[in-house]
Amino acid sequence: xxxxxxxxxxxxxxxxxxxxxxxxxxxxxxxxxxxxxxxxxxxxxxxxxxxxxxxxxxxxxxxxxxxxxxxxxxxxxxxxxxxxxxxxxxxxxxxxxxxxxxxxxxxxxxxxxxxxxxxxxxxxxxxxxxxxxxxxxxxxxxxxxxxxxxxxxxxxxxxxxxx
Numbered sequence: 736x737x738x739x740x741x742x743x744x745x746x747x748x749x750x751x752x753x754x755x756x757x758x759x760x761x762x763x764x765x766x767x768x769x770x771x772x773x774x775x776x777x778x779x780x781x782x783x784x785x786x787x788x789x790x791x792x793x794x795x796x797x798x799x800x801x802x803x804x805x806x807x808x809x810x811x812x813x814x815x816x817x818x819x820x821x822x823x824x825x826x827x828x829x830x831x832x833x834x835x836x837x838x839x840x841x842x843x844x845x846x847x848x849x850x851x852x853x854x855x856x857x858x859x860x861x862x863x864x865x866x867x868x869x870x871x872x873x874x875x876x877x878x879x880x881x882x883x884x885x886x887x888x889x890x891x892x893x894x895x896x897x898x
Contacts, residue, residue: 741795746774748785761853764876764877779800781798793826794821796813798838798843800812823856827857844891845891849875849885
């Protein structure tokens with residue numbers, strides 16, 4: 736397996752895996768597939784991580800800022816998606832471990848994830864990678880007209896932002 740940067744050149748692979756996540760109805764509130772320009776603007780320029788095997792993307796992860804306020808410069812929101820056929824094989828754990836490492840190298844002290852409460856596999860994945868539940872948002876938004884609850888999880892660095 737090989738870790739690669741997400742770029743415009745491999746973005747079609749990102750979209751394909753994202754599309755598989757959309758199909759589950761428990762991965763995101765979004766319903767539309769992103770275009771490169773919007774995705775590029777919305778995500779931090781670092782920690783755009785994908786994992787490949789035999790020239791096939793198995794999964795990806797990236798960060799979005801939680802706020803433009805300087806006091807939150809070290810806090811970012813996690814997106815992590817694994818190809819449908821690769822789920823349950825440890826790919827998500829590899830991706831999140833690499834994300835934690837790279838995010839700390841770039842000054843991020845807190846990673847947060849908002850996960851649909853019924854997405855048990857994602858919650859367990861985050862827990863395995865050192866995330867903890869810090870909150871529960873009841874009916875935070877609608878997905879296809881149905882109110883969804885969201886579990887808020889975070890990973891606090893033991894290396895960055897400890898002064």
